[in-house]
Amino acid sequence: MKKLVKLSIVALVAGLVVGCASTSDIDNLQSQIDGLKTSVAQASSDAAGAQSAANDAAARAASAEAAANRAAQYAQDTNAKLDSMFKKTMMK
Secondary structure (H helix, E strand, O other), rough: OOHHHHHHHHHHHHHHHHHOOOHHHHHHHHHHHHHHHHHHHHHHHHHHHHHHHHHHHHHHHHHHHHHHHHHHHHHHHHHHHHHHHHHHHHHH
């Protein structure tokens, strides 16, 4: 019985010494967590900037498309006028 108690105490002490994390391990993990938080914040900021740039590019593309459509309509109107003038010239 005494032998079992001694073995239990030795096992308990060994388990506490080996199984528990030291303060330096906890501090190391905390510094890694803080570094990851900083990285996540930076990535979030970069993503917000990219989203803003994408929205600006989409707005510019829509504006360019509208200008191209207006130019196409003007060209079509001009062609219609030229055809009309050509037909009038041919009838004379």
